[in-house]
Amino acid sequence: MARRASARVRDHPGRREGERVNRRSTEHSPITGWDREHWLALADRMLEAARLVASPRHALLRFPGTPGGFGAEVDALEGFARTFMLAAFRVAGSPETTGALAAWYAEGLDAGTDPDSPERWLRPDEVEQAKVEAAALAIGLHLTRDVIWANLDERVQAQIVDYLSTFVGGTHPPNNWAWFRVVVEQFLASVGAPHSRGDIEADLDQLDTFFRDGGWISDGVQRSFDHYTGWALHFYPVIWETMLEADDPNRVRLPKYRAALDEYLVDAVHLIGADGGPLIQGRSLTYRFAAAAPFWAGALANTEAVPPGLLRRAASGIVSHFASHRAPDDDGRLSLGWHHAWRPTAQNYSGTGSPYWAAKGMLGIALPESHPVWTAVEEPLPVERGDVLRRITAPGWLVAGTPADGIVRVVNHGTDHGDAGTFGIDAPLYAKFGYSTATAPLLAGPSSRRLPDQSVAVVAGGVASDRSGFTTHVVDVVECDDGTPAGWAVSETTAHWVDDAPERPDYGTPWPGGTVRKGPRLTTASLVRGAWEVRFVRVARDPEQVVDGDELRVAGWPVSGDEIESSCSPRGAVATSSRLESRIVAIAGFTTSGRQLDDDATFLGPHSGTPWLAAPIPDDGGWLVAAIGLAGVTLGSAPTVAVSDDSATADVLWDDGARSAITLPESVASSAE
Structure with a gap:
């Protein structure tokens, strides 16, 4: 067997060359050196890079590169929706300092959902991929409802409702996509807009058939196990829960979802290398540090299955792993690739905006700095123990x-x-x-x-x-x-x-x-x-x-x-x-x-x-x-x-x-x- 080594404070590769970690970071994060300020700085750098590729009214973000399989217009919609989710996490966690960021994305929401705008988005009833992006929009609007949604003109709110409503009664593949319709329609319900309880019930029933032993969830009925278990099938339920009214009958499902997440997290922390590298297996690897999403989901759910210091060490390890390999790159952008641009990483559905699904792995910045996941001292991964x-x-x-x-x-x-x-x-x-x-x-x-x-x-x-x-x-x-x-x-x-x-x-x-x-x-x-x-x-x-x-x-x-x-x-x-x-x-x-x-x-x-x-x-x-x-x-x-x-x-x-x-x-x- 390989010789043993113990976890220790080290010059972690997540730090950029020349970066100096303050004393609190060293004491608070003795393994990665990353604290909440590092996360916020990374989010700001990515969001600033996104602004540089935006259309005049910000609805379309055209990241450079060869268009994906659904075409350049879908790529540009992905660019907005997925960075909007990151912006929403940033705004939700620091509403007092992010007013300009909120206003910038609010203008894009107006332009994208205005049917007469030259920047209007393709709708969920026009192209399948828009159903995915609709879910990102719904999550972002939900998490910032007091900052962005509440301050939109009634005209813009109506436009957004009309856009999202084209998903109601629609179809989707029998896999994690069922959660897209659930969160879209649950958001519509939460703002008093038309929706279908039947859609939500049918999708939740279908999703329940994907549960397997030990908290694992297959991405469909087949033997489809990969990062989607964490960054989709355990990620959406904890956010969906926060959309529910106190008397919603679907709350009866929550104990099952919580128990499955707890079991899954205990396995998931064993699948990260000491350098923060996630398991290289399964599709959509270009989403990179979306692999950190289930650990933040656990924090949001206040799990007791994995200590908060271990949750943050797992998430910080994954994100700092990619940061150390210039992902995002020196321009603050994510390419189609892994550590660097490498097009064969992409699936045929991947476009230039697709890598920003990595934003899921930054859900933690939506949590206040007083949350236990930020205040706890990092704990070593199983492979470090x-x-x-x-x-x-x-x-x-x-x-x-x-x-x-x-x-x-x-x-x-x-x-x-x-x-x-x-x-x-x-x-x-x-x-x-x-x-x-x-x-x-x-x-x-x-x-x-x-x-x-x-x-x-x-x-x-x-x-x-x-x-x-x-x-x-x-x-x-x-x-x-x-x-x-x-x-x-x-x-x-x-x-x-x-x-x-x-x-x-x-x-x-x-x-x-x-x-x-x-x-x-x-x-x-x-x-x-x-x-x-x-x-x-x-x-x-x-x-x-x-x-x-x-x-x-x-x-x-x-x-x-x-x-x-x-x-x-x-x-x-x-x-x-x-x-x-x-x-x-x-x-x-x-x-x-x-x-x-x-x-x-x-x-x-x-x-x-x-x-x-x-x-x-x-x-x-x-x-x-x-x-x-x-x-x-x-x-x-x-x-x-x-x-x-x-x-x-x-x-x-x-x-x-x-x-x-x-x-x-x-x-x-x-x-x-």
Whole structure:
């Protein structure tokens, strides 16, 4: 296991070069150095940059860049609506000093909702994306109702009501979008405007079907787990609650929402790296520090599940992580990218105004400086306190964090943005076996589809098979002989390829069409502890198999950077950047090793390296075994593994002397001891 390290005061990367942190910041925020003044300064810098791209009456904010899939007019509406939400947080938290900011956005509200204005916005009944922005407008107006809404002319209020009302009775995708209509119509109800109680009830009923174990909420009925659980499905309920009248019958739902948020937050704080980096998994990553939103939602809800000092440390860590990497950039703008502009990060619905959904992660500035989340002393993240090994049942994740390097890793046996038994093309942000806070999956270039990272696949004609539609059998935590935990998970899939697939959304949703060719059955089991995963793979012929394949290939963690060094030997392969080492070690059954090198394949660096192992397709039903490691420090020795002669059990010896004895799955059933 990677060596331990404790949380400490340090020169946190969230500080810009030359920035001096005052003594109160150091005492109050000993880990990040960020206090409320840092947050306000960042918000002001972003809002000032927004003013520079505004139309004459401020309704359209045209950030530079290539228009998104919905066109330049939608991009400009997004620019206003999403920065307005940030401005609303700023005004709500400091109403006495933000009068000019409120007036500036009030003029934009007038121009955008005036049907005769040259700056008028596309309406929710004209373009689907306007429904998303309508929710941002409703939230902003609600939070500033005493400062902005109450001071608008009746004509402007009527215009806004007419604009938002075009969502009433409308349709939306069956996912987090249901909250958009709920908050829009709840705001209309709160100002005495026409709305539909039936719409609200139907949407809330639908949203209730997305709840899963442990406070997790799927973004729809499928296995769609990602940051939307936090920055949408837990974010909107706490704001919606503040819109409700005291006698609203929907208050009966609130205990369920509060309890789910509490449970989710306990998991969520385990998914942040010590450098503040959030888990790089799931769509819409260009929203960046929107990942901080659920922690502020917890503060707004006065949760007792996570202490306020830990909530702020999580949120400040995420935002300062991006600030330290010039996001926003030196002009105060957010590009389509991650640490910097990188267009492949964007989905096809993303435009130049889209990244400002990051504003959700700044909800905390709407809370007064006297709130406990601002007055408490920061507390360290779980990965800063010690080794982390955690099971998260709903998404089927094993979480492993190591304080020596601050990296959090997720081994995935439950999420693919699909359904068990429905075979489709793997979404690289959902269906891989591993995600972390320090690595990005290969998202661009030929390797991203032909020979992907973090995979177990049959290769046929130079193309690796997909795993989506797999079945999860076990996600558990087992005890080593010294009492420390290890993670144990098993899933099974039919290797398959989809030919002649039609164009489809680029964010993971399965899309009908194409021809599925089936290969052999693959059972994969993961034993996880510290920086290492022991991966067991077994191949069995499938009754519907039509493709035999050329070889079985297991690929490890991709590392990215300005330079990549790599090497391979009969025993395995390694790829290193200036800050990471990725290693894969052959333990049983593998005959070939290699490293795959790619250019401009991730947003973490111009070059990437992925180590891999391969073997001829076995026909004896035995286990192939590999050790897969990732660390920001020198990896310790790979675990050693002894599989019994009957392939029923395995004994794993870790580098610190701990031992795990496991029972390997027979076919579709598995257990651990």
